Amino acid sequence: MSLRRGSSLAAWGRRLPGDDADELTWLLFHQEDVLSLDQARRHLSTKAIRHRVATGRWRQMHRAVFVAHNGPVSAGQLRWAAILAAGPQAVLGGLTAAQAGGLRGFPGRPVHVLLPAACRRGSLPPGALVHRTVTLTDRDVLAVGQPRRTLPARSIVDAAQWASGDQEARAIIAAAFQQRLVAADDLHQVVNRLPRAHRRQLILATAADAAGGSHSLAELDFLGLIRRAGLPEPTRQKVRHDSAGRRRHLDAYFEQWGVHVDIDGGQHLDPRAWWADMRRQNALWVDGDRLLRFPAWAIRAKPDEIITQLRAALQAAGWPG
Secondary structure, eight states: OOOOTTOOHHHHTTOOOOTTOOHHHHHHHHTTTEEEHHHHHHHSOHHHHHHHHHTTSSEEEETTEEESSSSOOOHHHHHHHHHHHHOTTOEEOHHHHHHHTTOOSSOOOSEEEEEETTOOOOOOOTTEEEEEESOOOGGGBOSSSSSOBBOHHHHHHHHHHHSSSHHHHHHHHHHHHHTTOOOHHHHHHHHHHOTTOTTHHHHHHHHHHHHTTOOSHHHHHHHHHHHHHTOOOOEEEEEEEOTTOOEEEEEEEEGGGTEEEEEEOGGGGSHHHHHHHHHHHHHHHHTTOEEEEEEHHHHHHOHHHHHHHHHHHHHHTTOOO
16 A cells, blocks of 8 residues: 555555555654654655645644645644754753653643753744753653654653642642653653752652642642641552442542542543442442532632541541641
């Protein structure tokens, strides 16, 4: 099966080119239909390149980067354009690298590119943002796969450094743990290699809490709230089995006193999720536990009310205070 030159990835569904495909076709396949001007000149004359652009078979994404179709540009093609424009030592970094590795829940722009501090670069296409580093070793870069990108732990640390604020940095770290992309030891090793890392202490503290079971920003905020209030620290993401034998993960469980706290995020607006939560709540009450439920927004907006209710529940369950 041969691949028609100039067709988009969407059109041919990422099928492998046939045995009769030429080198340019294979290059386009491996680079998601994106190539640099230098790469194009190895296979085509300047006149042929101009003809493809003039007839709409190719589109010029940047001064020296082309996409070999005229349809919508995908997120993967934007990443390739940024890497090809930045030069051979460039790698995808931060949120962009983390998203290429599977991180979900964050916007895909801008495209973050990481370069060694002493490396020169060309101009970048719109939507790309370059960062410099004095530390970029083989331990930080994925050995396989294209375009080159940093490994998950380095990607998350950089994303937290480059975040617009502390809350966003904590949310990125919590999501990486929730989605099982990193482990605490991995982040510690990266931070140890970056002694001047921005938000160093916040990254380490958040990673420790996330590794302990706080897998959302609201859960991290709740943990900080009870620490400041001097309440006992709960077990997080405790696994229990309900009366039907189903596994249940408890957001925060004060096991000694049988008090469980459930933090409701946006998914609880779904009627099916709401009913599932009510069934879990009923099962806990049948077993004799006390269950408190708080919406995620109240953790930040109504901290005094939450602490008052939680303290009352613990004291009613026998906590001496």
